[in-house]
Amino acid sequence: MPWYTLLVLAVAAERIAELVVARRNATWTFSHAGVEHGRGHYPVMVVLHTVLLAGCLAESVLAHRPFLPALGWPMLVLVIAAQALRWWCIITLGPYWNTRVIVVPGARLVSAGPYRFLRHPNYVAVVVEIAALPLVHSAWLTATAFTAANALLLTVRIRCENTALASAAPA
Numbered sequence: 685m686p687w688y689t690l691l692v693l694a695v696a697a698e699r700i701a702e703l704v705v706a707r708r709n710a711t712w713t714f715s716h717a718g719v720e721h722g723r724g725h726y727p728v729m730v731v732l733h734t735v736l737l738a739g740c741l742a743e744s745v746l747a748h749r750p751f752l753p754a755l756g757w758p759m760l761v762l763v764i765a766a767q768a769l770r771w772w773c774i775i776t777l778g779p780y781w782n783t784r785v786i787v788v789p790g791a792r793l794v795s796a797g798p799y800r801f802l803r804h805p806n807y808v809a810v811v812v813e814i815a816a817l818p819l820v821h822s823a824w825l826t827a828t829a830f831t832a833a834n835a836l837l838l839t840v841r842i843r844c845e846n847t848a849l850a851s852a853a854p855a
Contacts, residue, residue: 688751688821691763692740695817698767699733705774706783713779713786719852721785722844729783729837736814736830743823752822762816770809772798781806785845787852804845807838 710718743749774781776797780788798805814834818826 688744689741691760691820692737692817695763695767695813696737699737702770702774702783705781709779709782710784710786713782713788716788718786718788719848721787721848722841723784725837725840725844726784729841732830732833732837736817736826739826739830740818740821740823743818743826744821747823747825749822749824751820755822756820759816759819762812763820766809766813766816769798769812770806773806773809785841785848787848789852791852793849793853804842807842810834811838 712718776799777794780791780794793799802808811831811834815827815831818824818830
């Protein structure tokens with residue numbers, strides 16, 4: 685179990701690193717006339733992602749969830765793959781990547797890196813991570829509840845982002 689706690693703490697540290705990058709990128713995009721959209725759902729997203737991490741640890745301890753190698757190891761691989769995909773997105777978008785929806789008017793959509801294959805690859809990483817991280821240690825209630833909550837949030841988030849990108853696209 686201590687190794688699972690370390691894994692969840694490592695994911696938390698990764699999230700903090702994301703926020704540092706996002707803050708730097710927000711400063712850059714705002715200095716380039718960036719416009720923020722969807723401020724209302726952003727705090728909900730922050731709470732969801734924070735409580736997910738606590739839920740992973742709480743369920744595994746309080747419900748005495750075992751580590752099941754046949755489930756845990758593949759889920760760990762998916763968690764690592766999700767992190768790799770997320771950082772591929774961050775590197776590909778450069779200063780345009782953010783945890784918030786901030787769009788620079790007139791900027792072209794990025795079609796390199798993972799964006800060659802998917803319109804929203806970062807959200808694929810989020811979906812995989814939210815499902816897989818709890819299942820590394822058999823926390824199936826957390827995986828189920830947060831996957832459902834994330835699906836609802838992503839319907840709002842993706843609609844917001846698509847609208848923002850369409851309104852800012854060059855003519």
